[in-house]
Amino acid sequence: MKGIxxxxxxxxxxxxxxxxxxRDEEFYRTWIGGRGMGAKIIYDEVPxxxxxxxxxxxxxxxxxxxxxxxAPATGKTSFVCKSPATGGYxxxxxxxxxxxxxxYAGYDALIFEGAAAEPTVVVIDDDKITFQSAAYLWGKxxxxxxxxxxxxxxxxxxxxxxxPAGEKLVYIACIQHDFGRQAGRTGVGxxxxxxNLKAFAIRGSxxxxxxxxxxxxxxxxxxxxxxxxxxxxxxWTPMGTAGVTNWVNEIGAFPTRxxxxxxxxxxxxxxxxxxxxxxxxxxxxxxxxxxxxxKYSSAAGVLKDGTREETFQVLVEGPEYETIALVGGNCExxxxxxxxxxNYVMDDLGMDTISGGNIVxxxxxxxxxxxxxxxQVEGRELRFGDLAxxxxxxxxxxxxxxxxxxxxEGVKIAAEKFGHxxxxxxxxxxGLEQSGYEGRNAPAMMLxxxxxxxxxxxxxxxxxTHDIAVGVDVFEGKPEKVVELxxxxxxxxxxxxxxxxxxxxxxxxxxYPDLFNIVTGEKLTWEDMMHISERVYNLTRMFWVKHMPxxxxxxxxxxxxxxxxxxxxxxxxxxxxxxxxxxxxxxxxYEVRGWDKNGIPTPEKLEQLGLSFxxxxxx
Amino acid sequence: xxxxxxxxxxxxxxxxxxxxxxxxxxxxxxxxKSALKIIGHFPDPGTYDINxxxxxxxxxxxxxxxxxxxxxxxxxxxxxxxxxxxxxxxxCPTRSMVQHASTVVPIKCVSCGACVEYCPRRAxxxxxx
Amino acid sequence: MNLTTESITVHMGIRGHCAEYxxxxxxxxxxxxxxxLTLRQVMVSLGINPLLIMGVVxxxxxxxxxxxxxxxxxxxxxxxxxxx
Numbered sequence: 001m002k003g004i005x006x007x008x009x010x011x012x013x014x015x016x017x018x019x020x021x022x023r024d025e026e027f028y029r030t031w032i033g034g035r036g037m038g039a040k041i042i043y044d045e046v047p048x049x050x051x052x053x054x055x056x057x058x059x060x061x062x063x064x065x066x067x068x069x070x071a072p073a074t075g076k077t078s079f080v081c082k083s084p085a086t087g088g089y090x091x092x093x094x095x096x097x098x099x100x101x102x103x104y105a106g107y108d109a110l111i112f113e114g115a116a117a118e119p120t121v122v123v124i125d126d127d128k129i130t131f132q133s134a135a136y137l138w139g140k141x142x143x144x145x146x147x148x149x150x151x152x153x154x155x156x157x158x159x160x161x162x163x164p165a166g167e168k169l170v171y172i173a174c175i176q177h178d179f180g181r182q183a184g185r186t187g188v189g190x191x192x193x194x195x196n197l198k199a200f201a202i203r204g205s206x207x208x209x210x211x212x213x214x215x216x217x218x219x220x221x222x223x224x225x226x227x228x229x230x231x232x233x234x235x236w237t238p239m240g241t242a243g244v245t246n247w248v249n250e251i252g253a254f255p256t257r258x259x260x261x262x263x264x265x266x267x268x269x270x271x272x273x274x275x276x277x278x279x280x281x282x283x284x285x286x287x288x289x290x291x292x293x294x295k296y297s298s299a300a301g302v303l304k305d306g307t308r309e310e311t312f313q314v315l316v317e318g319p320e321y322e323t324i325a326l327v328g329g330n331c332e333x334x335x336x337x338x339x340x341x342x343n344y345v346m347d348d349l350g351m352d353t354i355s356g357g358n359i360v361x362x363x364x365x366x367x368x369x370x371x372x373x374x375x376q377v378e379g380r381e382l383r384f385g386d387l388a389x390x391x392x393x394x395x396x397x398x399x400x401x402x403x404x405x406x407x408x409e410g411v412k413i414a415a416e417k418f419g420h421x422x423x424x425x426x427x428x429x430x431g432l433e434q435s436g437y438e439g440r441n442a443p444a445m446m447l448x449x450x451x452x453x454x455x456x457x458x459x460x461x462x463x464x465t466h467d468i469a470v471g472v473d474v475f476e477g478k479p480e481k482v483v484e485l486x487x488x489x490x491x492x493x494x495x496x497x498x499x500x501x502x503x504x505x506x507x508x509x510x511x512y513p514d515l516f517n518i519v520t521g522e523k524l525t526w527e528d529m530m531h532i533s534e535r536v537y538n539l540t541r542m543f544w545v546k547h548m549p550x551x552x553x554x555x556x557x558x559x560x561x562x563x564x565x566x567x568x569x570x571x572x573x574x575x576x577x578x579x580x581x582x583x584x585x586x587x588x589x590y591e592v593r594g595w596d597k598n599g600i601p602t603p604e605k606l607e608q609l610g611l612s613f614x615x616x617x618x619x
Numbered sequence: 620x621x622x623x624x625x626x627x628x629x630x631x632x633x634x635x636x637x638x639x640x641x642x643x644x645x646x647x648x649x650x651x652k653s654a655l656k657i658i659g660h661f662p663d664p665g666t667y668d669i670n671x672x673x674x675x676x677x678x679x680x681x682x683x684x685x686x687x688x689x690x691x692x693x694x695x696x697x698x699x700x701x702x703x704x705x706x707x708x709x710x711c712p713t714r715s716m717v718q719h720a721s722t723v724v725p726i727k728c729v730s731c732g733a734c735v736e737y738c739p740r741r742a743x744x745x746x747x748x
Numbered sequence: 749m750n751l752t753t754e755s756i757t758v759h760m761g762i763r764g765h766c767a768e769y770x771x772x773x774x775x776x777x778x779x780x781x782x783x784x785l786t787l788r789q790v791m792v793s794l795g796i797n798p799l800l801i802m803g804v805v806x807x808x809x810x811x812x813x814x815x816x817x818x819x820x821x822x823x824x825x826x827x828x829x830x831x832x
Contacts, residue, residue, distance in 0.1 A: 069648050070638040097634070104651060143662050155658055156651075179661040205720055207641070207649025217642045224635065224737050231775050232763035235805065235826055247802040247828050273810060281665050283740075285631030288638060290739040292631040296665045315662050465828050468799050469769035503829040 001025045002211040003065030003519040004033070009107040009129075011122055013195050014055060014114030016131045021111070028108075029522070030610065033064030035091045036494040036536045037109060038080025042089075043543055043614075050547075052084035052187070053169055053194035055115040061102065061160075062109035064496030068100030068208050068287065070220040071515045072227050072507065073498035075100055075287030082547065083186040084194075085171040085355070085410050086431035086455050089543040090186030093459075093493050094160075095286030095294070096178035098202060101158040105204025116196035119167075123153065124202045134198035139164060141348035142176040149201055157201040163350020165398035166193035170408040172355035172397075172433070176347060180284065180296070180317025184352035186432060186454050211521030219518055223511055227290040230505040237283070239272030240293035241321035246271050248325070251468055252572030253438045253445070255330040257384055258361035259427045259561055262438040263570020266334035270324050274336035284317055286498065293320065293500060299340035305388035306380075316344040319353075322458075325436030326357025331364065332385040342390045349398035355410065358433035360393045362411045363403070365425040371418050376403045427559045429456035430544075440562050441572035442467040444478040447585045450556045451482065453490075453540040461485035462503065472572075475581060479589035487533040494536065535609040538593075538601050545600055546617040552598040556586060620674045621692045621730040622746040629742040630667040632659045636734040636743060643733045644726070652719050654728040655743075669742060670715040672728035678707035678716065693730035701725070754783045756819040758790075763826050770827075771795035787823065788813040802828040 006028070008021040031037040038060040050056045060080040067074055077099030083090025102110055105126050112122075119134035137145050142163040149159050159177065166173035166189035173189030174182040183189075210216050227233060236243070248254045249267045256264040268274070279299045285292030300313045319327070319339045327346070328339045346356045364384050366372040374380065377396075382389040396404030406414050411426035411433055427434045432455020439446025444463035452460040461482045470477065488509065492499040495516060501507040513526050544551045563582065567575045590597065594605035606614050637653035645652050655671040672693075679687040679694050686700035687707065696707075703723035708716045718725045735743045761776045773794065781790050787806075791798045791813070804811045805824040817823075 068638075068650075070635070070642050075633075100650075104649065147662065178659075205649070205651045207647050207651065210648045213642060213646040213648065216648065217639075217646070220639070220642070221733075221737055224739065228739065231761070232826065235763050235803075235824065244802060244828060251799055282628075282667075283631040284659075284661075284665075285633035285739075287633060288635040289631070289633045290635070292633060294631070296661075298665070315665055462829070465769075465800070468828075469797070500829075 001028055002209045002521045003069070004028050004108045005103075005106050005209065007107050008109040008111060009124070010111045010113060011129065012113045013116040013120060013122075013197060016116075018129045028065070030532070031536070032494040032532060033067070033108060034062050034076075034494040034496050035078040035080055035093075035490065036532065037062055038078060038091065039089065039536055039539050039543065041111070042080055042082060043539055043546070046082050048547055050082055052082045052087065052090075053190060055113075055195070057082050057191055057194070059112040059188065059191045059195065059197075060109060061099075062496075063099030063103060064494050065520050066516060067496030068103040069210065069519050070216060070288065071497065072223050072501050073286060073289040074496060075289065076493065076496055076498050077102070077183075078493045079175060079183045079188040081186075081188060081191045083454065084169070084190045085187040088430060088454075088548055089540040090188065090454055091493070092174070092183040092185040092188045094175065094177055094181050094183035095289075095498065096158070096181040097287045098158040098160055098177050099496060100287045101202045101204050103204065103208050104206055105202055106206045112192070112195055112197060115194060119196050119198050121149065121198055122200040123157075124200065126203070126205055137198050138167060142350045143179060143348055145199060146176070146179055149199055153201050153203075157203045159199060159201045161199040161350075162189045162192050162197075163348060163398070165349050165351040166190055167198070168398065168400045168408070169193050170351060170398055170400065171410050171413075172352045172359065172408070173350050174352045176350060180294070180347060181286070182347065182352065184354060185457055189350055208519075210519050212518050215518045219515060223507075223515065224290055226511070227501055227505055227507055230507060232505050233291065236504045237291045239276055240295045242272035242275045242295070242319065242324055244272075244321050245324055248437065250571065251464070252441050252567065252570045252575075253464060255325050255434070255436055255438055257332055258330060258365045258425055259434070259438060259559070260365075261569045262440065262567050262572045264329040264332070267329065269334045270328040270336045270339050275319070278336055279340055281315070289498065291501060291504060295320070297340050299337040301335065301337040301341060303341070303388055303391065305392075312341050314341055314344040316340050316347060319343045322436045323353040323357070326354050327360075327390065330357045330361045331390050333387060333390060334385065338387045342387060342394070345391050345394050349394060351394065351398050354435045355433040356394060356397070358427055359397060359407050359411055359414070360390050362414065362425050362427070363393050363407055364389065366418060366422055369425070371420045371422045371425075372403065378402065424560050424564070427456075427561065429558060430555055432456050434559070437464050438567075438572070439558065440567050440577055441472050441575040443472070443475055443577060443581065443585060444482055446558060446562065446577055447478060447482045447589060448485070450558055450586070451486070451589060453537060460490055462489065475584060479585055479592050482589065483592050486537055487530045490536065491529055491533040494533065531609075535611060538605065538609050538611055539614065541595075541601055542606070542611065542614040542617060546614075552600060553586060556599055558582065620689075621732065622674050623671055623728070623730065623732070623735055623743055624673070624746040625669040625671060626742050626744060627667050627669050629740040630657060630669055631740055632657055632667045633739065636738055639733050639737055643731060644729065651717075652721075652726055654717070654726050655715055655734060656717070670713055671743065672711075672715045673713055674728075674730065675712060677710060677712055678727065681706050681710050693728065695729060696724055696727055698724045755780050756783055756817065758817055758821045758823055761824045763824055769797070769800055781817065785817055786814045787811070787817055790817060791825070796825070800827055801825045
């Protein structure tokens with residue numbers, strides 16, 4: 001099999017050693033790469049009862065066989081670990097150029113094991129691995145850290161860093177790469193911090209072995225030409241993901257005021273047009289991307305903190321849609337410059353803007369409802385719609401100061417500690433804060449959040465358009481659609497490429513087996529790929545079963561607000577989702593998946609998917 | 620001469636051109652063997668440089684063994700004559716020539732135009748006239 | 749209601765990935781409709797669910813769905829992302 005080196009680089013931070021883990025081709029055929037291989041490795045190697053922030057946890061990174069090859073948008077890379085945010089299976093993907101660089105250096109995957117005694121930078125220069133002190137970088141923000149390393153090592157190194165949030169083991173810490181791309185979710189940055197790994201840098205000169213280079217040249221060019229010719233190519237790129245802001249408001253699914261409502265009346269101040277007209281500096285593409293959604297912005301404004309006023313001027317990649325939704329709508333920040341500034345602050349601190357926006361909004365609601373007192377926030381008047389409040393809370397969370405020490409562990413744990421009914425303001429599934437779509441008037445999207453294998457994240461199945469197309473009051477057929485999408489979308493994270501060309505342009509799925517087979521020399525059909533993807537989805541489910549005592553149906557339940565409170569305003573006003581409907585959705589979903597009524601894969605299902613090794617963990 | 624010129628303000632830094640260049644010239648998927656190079660300047664000012672040969676011929680002038688000559692479309696390296704001294708690489712005014720560890724002969728733009736045709740941003744264009 | 753024979757011609761294009769949810773319309777077509785109609789009304793008359801249109805470009809500029817159509821307008825309808 002080509003497209004791979006059959007080499008996984010394992011770096012042990014405890015004793016500063018490294019070794020190659022060479023697997024047979026069958027391993028790659030079974031798990032492909034990216035999150036698939038990662039799920040298998042952590043399933044096998046991370047023992048039950050492992051503290052996600054202990055040295056026994058692994059931090060794995062890999063793109064996949066298509067990573068770094070000449071085909072549209074082959075720059076995606078997955079991080080996989082046991083998640084500190086949820087305690088269950090965790091992964092997070094990032095674009096940019098670091099996944100391809102790892103392939104050029106001759107490795108299919110990178111695994112960090114153990115923990116360094118002192119803050120460390122690992123430099124991977126082809127076969128040469130060096131460990132350097134990161135003492136002089138510790139405490140610095142992500143932007144400064146990456147810039148210092150770029151200047152020291154050279155422009156041709158690709159670098160991943162953590163910020164203060166990762167150092168302080170904040171459960172929503174991200175890993176940042178390329179000055180603005182983040183593996184944001186599930187606390188992968190905290191795992192990196194727990195290993196005392198401030199940064200790693202990669203440079204490779206070896207390229208990717210390809211089964212049929214001549215065919216790749218022709219098909220690669222053809223694939224790009226197809227993307228250029230797609231109706232929508234010219235229209236999609238300018239605003240990037242921010243372009244969906246108006247639409248999500250129009251359909252009444254935009255998280256607003258800690259998911260209190262689903263329509264933000266001031267959304268036109270933070271939408272794609274605002275980004276384009278007011279702050280955009282340049283597009284910033286991931287590797288080989290024909291439709292770069294990355295927007296690099298320059299935003300200026302005034303930060304009013306009580307009686308103090310300070311001007312700000314920042315350069316930041318974004319804000320992209322999720323940040324606009326969770327920091328904009330959900331914290332009611334009604335200015336694109338201010339959303340960009342909050343985006344910059346969270347990026348520099350090294351925290352996920354999705355969970356970050358959620359936790360800030362949760363804290364603001366707790367203050368409003370009297371769960372938290374003014375004294376707990378140093379006597380400050382914090383409120384929705386106030387940039388200084390967002391910045392203050394972000395900083396105390398990232399640095400674990402005062403009440404921030406509890407908020408740093410996410411809304412689920414914070415609500416358990418705060419009590420006073422605050423779980424009603426905690427918007428998460430399985431402990432992962434929900435991303436930027438509301439499900440009270442979109443049952444397929446709701447089910448997608450409930451059953452996503454890392455918690456309430458949108459990128460396992462982005463089913464909301466299906467809700468609108470077939471009707472928001474229709475339930476029939478939606479569990480089937482969610483399962484179908486949960487196999488398609490995550491498969492991109494096994495191949496090592498981005499899904500947006502399919503999602504946005506309609507670049508046909510049939511292109512992917514063609515490209516995959518040209519690169520690898522295999523003969524996979526799309527059906528084979530979906531079978532592999534289903535295998536991985538069941539394995540990640542089994543990771544939860546294995547690691548979380550009592551795991552089952554109740555873990556798939558959405559936040560109480562979705563069931564108990566009617567959407568008060570906007571196009572979805574008067575809507576909520578009933579327990580009866582939720583139970584119907586889950587019953588049908590489990591049936592389609594071949595899981596039992598409690599949401600546990602059946603032995604037959606596991607055997608059918610080649611997961612017999614999981615059988616002992618069913619007990 | 621077929622000269623490629625650049626519009627860096629259009630570039631998104633995706634480097635598809637680099638991967639395509641190496642695949643076209645060498646049949647290898649290795650953007651480190653590309654005859655052009657994209658360099659991002661981040662976080663400030665947030666711009667890209669596109670280093671690509673402008674067929675100025677400085678390499679031909681400096682070459683101690685006259686291995687580089689003008690074929691009408693571009694300056695090309697005669698691999699049989701090249702001694703791999705690297706003088707052309709170090710003096711290239713556009714900093715677009717590279718010497719890769721796997722080859723003696725430096726890598727230089729042959730003006731094939733693949734990057735012009737397939738840049739998603741049209742950041743590479745043929746020079747007029 | 750005052751029936752009128754007056755009509756205008758507009759050029760319509762549909763872009764994006766929602767095609768599976770649209771009626772059988774070509775990617776580009778010319779459409780004749782009455783005077784004084786909004787784009788939203790015309791979409792409905794063509795069987796297009798306006799909620800499956802994410803954005804509208806009229807004569808090269810972003811516009812609202814309640815835009816009042818004029819003779820000769822070039823309209824592009826952008827569908828939201830889907831499928832994933």
